[in-house]
Every structure is written in C-alpha cells, then in structure tokens.
Amino acid sequence: MPAHFAPSQPLQGGPSPSQLGPKELLIERALTRLRSIPNDLEKYTFLAGLRGRNPDVFYGLVGGNMKECCPIIYTPVIGLACQNWSLIHPPPPESDPTIDALYLSYSDLPNLPQLIGGLKTRLPHDQMQISVVTDGSRVLGLGDLGVGGMGISQGKLSLYVAAGGVNPKATLPIAIDFGTDNETLLADPLYVGQRIRRLSQEKCLEFMEVFMRCMHETFPNMVIQHEDWQTPLAFPLLHKNRDLYPCFNDDIQGTGAVVLAGAIRAFHLNGVALKDQKILFFGAGSSGVGVAETICKYFELQGMSEDEAKSKFWLVDSKGLVAHNRGDTLPSHKKYLARSEPDAPKLRTLKEVVEHVQPTALLGLSTVGGTFTKEILEAMATYNKRPIVFALSNPVAQAECTFEEAVEGTDGRVLYASGSPFDPVEYKGKRYEPGQGNNMYIFPGLGIGAILARVSKIPEELVHASAQGLADSLTPEETARHLLYPDIERIREVSIKIAVTVIQAAQKLGVDRNEELRGKSSAEIEAYVRKGMYHPLLEAEQQAQ
Numbered sequence: 011m012p013a014h015f016a017p018s019q020p021l022q023g024g025p026s027p028s029q030l031g032p033k034e035l036l037i038e039r040a041l042t043r044l045r046s047i048p049n050d051l052e053k054y055t056f057l058a059g060l061r062g063r064n065p066d067v068f069y070g071l072v073g074g075n076m077k078e079c080c081p082i083i084y085t086p087v088i089g090l091a092c093q094n095w096s097l098i099h100p101p102p103p104e105s106d107p108t109i110d111a112l113y114l115s116y117s118d119l120p121n122l123p124q125l126i127g128g129l130k131t132r133l134p135h136d137q138m139q140i141s142v143v144t145d146g147s148r149v150l151g152l153g154d155l156g157v158g159g160m161g162i163s164q165g166k167l168s169l170y171v172a173a174g175g176v177n178p179k180a181t182l183p184i185a186i187d188f189g190t191d192n193e194t195l196l197a198d199p200l201y202v203g204q205r206i207r208r209l210s211q212e213k214c215l216e217f218m219e220v221f222m223r224c225m226h227e228t229f230p231n232m233v234i235q236h237e238d239w240q241t242p243l244a245f246p247l248l249h250k251n252r253d254l255y256p257c258f259n260d261d262i263q264g265t266g267a268v269v270l271a272g273a274i275r276a277f278h279l280n281g282v283a284l285k286d287q288k289i290l291f292f293g294a295g296s297s298g299v300g301v302a303e304t305i306c307k308y309f310e311l312q313g314m315s316e317d318e319a320k321s322k323f324w325l326v327d328s329k330g331l332v333a334h335n336r337g338d339t340l341p342s343h344k345k346y347l348a349r350s351e352p353d354a355p356k357l358r359t360l361k362e363v364v365e366h367v368q369p370t371a372l373l374g375l376s377t378v379g380g381t382f383t384k385e386i387l388e389a390m391a392t393y394n395k396r397p398i399v400f401a402l403s404n405p406v407a408q409a410e411c412t413f414e415e416a417v418e419g420t421d422g423r424v425l426y427a428s429g430s431p432f433d434p435v436e437y438k439g440k441r442y443e444p445g446q447g448n449n450m451y452i453f454p455g456l457g458i459g460a461i462l463a464r465v466s467k468i469p470e471e472l473v474h475a476s477a478q479g480l481a482d483s484l485t486p487e488e489t490a491r492h493l494l495y496p497d498i499e500r501i502r503e504v505s506i507k508i509a510v511t512v513i514q515a516a517q518k519l520g521v522d523r524n525e526e527l528r529g530k531s532s533a534e535i536e537a538y539v540r541k542g543m544y545h546p547l548l549e550a551e552q553q554a555q
C-alpha cells in the first residue's frame with residue numbers, strides 16, 4: 011500500500027480550529043473524516059459525495075492534499091470505482107444534474123441537436139470551458155467498463171479544477187453508451203448502462219460526427235477531451251476532428267506529451283546524444299503508438315530527418331517486433347514505425363528484441379504487469395550507464411515492473427517513471443525517488459492554455475509545447491535531485507507554466523482566437539492565466555478580482 015494512504019494523523023503544527031475560517035474548518039473536518047475511512051472505495055464515494063454537496067470544500071481538500079487525494083479521485087482507485095459504478099455511482103446534485111454527469115446513447119442520435127442544443131438553457135453555454143467524453147470501451151488498463159467510464163470523465167474534470175484552476179461550473183462530464191462487450195456487465199441485472207453488445211465502429215463514428223458538431227455549435231469555446239476510447243475508435247476520432255474543433259485525445263496525445271517531457275529529462279540525464287538513443291516500446295496500442303510518434307516528432311523538431319528519427323524506434327506487441335515483413339496485416343496505426351530489417355520476423359519475445367536492439371530506453375504501455383523481468387532489467391543495466399525504464403501501464407498491478415524491481419535490477423542506476431504512483435525506495439543505504447509519468451501533469455495545463463487562448467483547434471505543436479513546458483517546470487532543487495517530473499503538490503504552478511507555453515505556441519501558429527492576449531509578454535500572459543483560475547477558498551465575488 012502506498013505511503014500516502016498512511017493511517018489517520020491528528021493535525022499537528024497547523025492552526026488551531028479557532029484560527030480557521032469556516033471553509034477551512036469544513037476542509038479539515040472532511041480530511042479527518044477521509045483519513046478515518048479504512049477502505050479505498052469508501053474513500054472514493056465519500057469524496058464523490060462531497061464534490062456534489064460542497065464543491066468548494068472538495069476542491070479545497072483535494073488542492074491542498076494532492077498526493078493523498080489524487081490516488082483516490084484518479085488512478086488507481088478510480089479504476090475500482092468504474093468497475094463498481096452500478097453500485098456506487100453517486101447521485102447527481104439536485105441543483106444541476108446535467109453538469110455532474112451527462113449520459114447519452116446511440117438511440118439519442120436523431121434528437122442530438124435538440125438534446126445538446128437544449129443544454130444551453132441549463133448550463134452557462136458561453137462560459138462552458140471543457141468536457142471529457144468517453145464511451146468507456148477501454149478504461150485505464152481495465153478494458154471495457156461500459157458507462158462505468160463516467161467515473162473517468164468526472165475524475166479528469168476534478169483534476170482540471172484542482173490542478174488547472176478551471177471553474178467546476180464550466181466542466182461537463184459525458185459518457186456515451188454504445189453498449190458493452192464486457193460479459194460480466196452484460197450478465198449483471200444491476201448494470202446501469204444498456205445490456206447490449208457494443209455497436210459497430212461505423213455506427214459509433216456516425217454518432218460522434220453529429221455529437222462533435224452539436225457540441226461545437228452549442229458551446230463554441232469548449233475544449234473537448236476524448237478519453238479512454240478503444241484504439242479502433244480513438245485514432246479515427248482524433249484524425250476526423252483535430253482540424254475541425256478544439257479537441258484532443260488524452261490517451262494518445264496527453265500520454266505522448268507527459269512521457270516526452272520525462273524522456274527529454276531522461277535523455278539529458280543518461281548523457282547519450284539524441285542521435286544515439288534507441289527506444290523500445292513494449293505495447294503498440296493507442297498509448298504506445300501515440301507516445302512513440304510524439305517522441306519521434308520531437309526528434310524531427312530537434313533537427314533529424316523523418317527517416318532518421320523513425321530509425322530510433324522499435325515497437326513490440328503481443329506477436330513480437332512490429333515489422334512490415336512479419337507475415338501479418340498490420341493495423342494502420344502500427345505501420346508508421348514498423349521495422350523492415352531482415353531479422354525482424356524472428357524476434358517474437360521482448361527478451362529477444364531487447365537483446366537484438368540493446369535499447370537505451372525501454373517503455374512499457376502493454377497493460378501486462380511484471381513483464382520487465384529481472385533478466386530484462388539486468389540486460390538494460392549492462393547496455394547502459396543510466397538505463398531509462400518507464401513502466402507506464404495502469405493501474406499499479408499492470409505496471410511492467412515496480413520501482414523497487416527497477417532499482418534492484420539496475421543496481422540503482424535506473425531513470426524510472428511509472429503511470430501509477432510508487433513509493434521511494436531505500437537501496438544499499440540510499441534513497442531513490444520514482445517519477446510518475448502521469449497524464450495529469452499535462453492535460454490541465456494543455457487544456458487551460460487551449461481554453462484561455464480560445465484555440466480553433468489543437469495542432470500537434472501545442473501538444474509538444476505542453477511537454478516542453480512541463481520539462482522546463484522543475485525547480486533548481488528538483489533538477490539537482492535528478493527528478494524526471496516536478497513535485498505533484500506544485501501542480502497548479504506547473505499547469506500555469508504549461509498554459510503559458512501553450513498559449514504562446516497557439517499564437518505563433520495563428521490558431522488562437524483570444525485577441526486580448528495577443529502581443530502580451532510571458533509575464534502578462536502568466537498574470538492573465540492566474541487571474542482566470544478558480545480558487546476554492548475565495549468567495550465567488552473575490553474570484554473574478
């Protein structure tokens with residue numbers, strides 16, 4: 011169990027209750043109550059209820075205790091919540107049910123313009139800023155959870171508020187019910203979604219075309235984040251919409267950016283020139299391919315030709331090395347980085363590919379826990395002074411190796427990042443700190459930057475700008491500790507830094523629509539970002555000042 015689930019601690023050294031304002035007192039009570047709950051899922055339902063009842067207290071609590079609360083409202087506990095959604099899904103607040111959870115299904119297609127257009131009367135449509143939309147077809151590493159994906163939409167939006175300063179009233183979580191292929195849900199009479207098999211890709215894309223148009227017509231300034239869509243829908247959705255609307259896919263682009271940021275730092279720390287890096291991806295789904303293509307594009311932006319950049323990458327999937335000549339038909343998303351060397355068809359296991367490539371970096375996005383074995387980690391330590399090992403699959407049980415295994419397998423030399431949180435490790439008398447390459451470093455800053463610049467679309471350059479903003483956000487003290495990512499407790503400051511970088515990139519590309527920000531200096535843009543942020547401890551009238 012991670013250390014941040016430590017048993018309840020009495021408040022020590024803080025202000026006495028009489029010194030606390032009314033909101034702070036409620037926050038301290040809620041924190042004490044949270045710590046008294048022994049079970050993770052119960053902690054989640056307590057926090058979800060609090061969010062509905064009193065958003066200011068919920069966000070004050072989360073914002074002041076990110077390390078403790080994020081694993082509950084987001085990965086890994088959110089996965090458990092999505093799996094149990096039919097039993098626990100929190101009732102929406104009576105005051106505004108839509109804003110807390112909008113469920114749509116394919117049968118809504120003929121009425122979609124009226125349904126979505128009608129939201130204008132219930133939501134402040136000109137102020138709506140961000141929606142997270144899922145069909146729950148591939149939730150974290152847990153597979154198809156149907157409308158249980160709503161937990162992810164809500165969890166991500168909670169982080170937009172806590173980490174990015176978006177006003178909770180400007181967020182809209184959406185789950186689209188296209189059925190489910192999860193046999194357990196199909197057989198469960200208590201399942202809250204439709205107990206039908208998933209609809210065809212064609213029908214889903216037909217629905218999504220109308221959905222995206224209606225959303226944009228109704229909420230012209232809204233950024234739409236696609237989340238946890240299975241790969242065969244994720245890529246077409248991205249490619250169809252990226253030039254039309256301000257939208258992005260967090261699994262493909264958000265993951266790409268956060269891993270790129272960690273990789274920029276790790277390439278610097280392992281001391282190997284970019285042209286000599288050899289990067290091996292274990293897992294070639296939407297996240298693996300998305301990340302590989304993002305880093306590849308970064309190499310191009312650093313001056314390599316496209317072919318030279320591509321030559322630095324190897325992908326492994328369940329059939330072995332992804333190669334043009336391995337005798338099967340590759341899905342389109344795997345073709346771009348597929349290899350064609352003669353030996354490729356013989357390389358079937360990760361171990362064989364590792365020995366063949368001798369990579370400087372090994373990145374896991376396979377959903378299969380424990381696959382970076384001791385043998386593989388030791389091999390990485392043989393080839394490299396500072397091997398880069400990123401075990402990015404979520405939740406914790408799916409991580410390709412734990413931090414402890416990586417430290418031991420490489421005798422403490424590893425540059426490590428994971429998707430889910432791991433505790434620091436003591437090894438041979440020295441303390442080692444893991445990096446958490448979690449998307450939550452990127453999407454709040456990327457989103458708030460895109461919102462405030464009022465972008466017409468989110469080109470790849472903006473995603474790269476967010477990665478650079480994150481890589482540049484470490485303090486001198488964090489840099490001296492050889493960290494790959496900044497302290498998560500500083501997430502608001504990090505998001506501000508990323509937002510400024512994104513706004514400037516949008517202005518450079520001419521995709522910004524907020525004329526007020528044009529011609530402003532970095533400091534002026536930063537002040538504008540800070541001013542636009544929601545602060546749960548301020549009263550409503552103080553927010554806008």
Ligand code: NAD
Nearest residue numbers: 150151293294295296297327328375376403404429448449
């Ligand atoms: P996916 O199901 O689309 O892809 C999984 C890939 O792994 C496929 O290419 C599959 O062939 C391969 N694979 C599966 N089993 C394998 C095996 N035994 N040997 C070799 N290859 C195997 O999933 P995805 O959307 O790409 O997500 C992958 C993982 O990345 C998930 O666990 C997800 O939680 C994680 N992820 C992490 C972050 C983060 O914040 N770090 C962000 C997004 C996704």
